[in-house]
Amino acid sequence: MRRPAREQMRQGFALFALLVITGLAIAGPTGLLAWSENQSALDQRKAQVALLEAKRNALRNRVDLLNPQSADPDLASELVRKNLGVLHADEIMITIEDED
Numbered sequence: 001m002r003r004p005a006r007e008q009m010r011q012g013f014a015l016f017a018l019l020v021i022t023g024l025a026i027a028g029p030t031g032l033l034a035w036s037e038n039q040s041a042l043d044q045r046k047a048q049v050a051l052l053e054a055k056r057n058a059l060r061n062r063v064d065l066l067n068p069q070s071a072d073p074d075l076a077s078e079l080v081r082k083n084l085g086v087l088h089a090d091e092i093m094i095t096i097e098d099e100d
Helices: 005-027 032-065 073-084
Strands: none
Touching: 005 032
């Protein structure tokens, strides 16, 4: 028993659509093959965020130490000596390079 041409065309189109959807689910930009790549990119971003948060916390601490109402005298002295080159006659300045 042969099906009408219209029914065969409808079934062929449905099969084609199903194959396209399956192909995208496997090899598409958010498919199974891209899953590990997306996971590694996410891990890299999390590490980058953690590094930036640590830097932000260090800067926040430094800003808190330089608060005009209660400035840390050691940090203020360090900054004045570093930026203005002010030293007492009996002092020796040893500079340590930051690794940033």
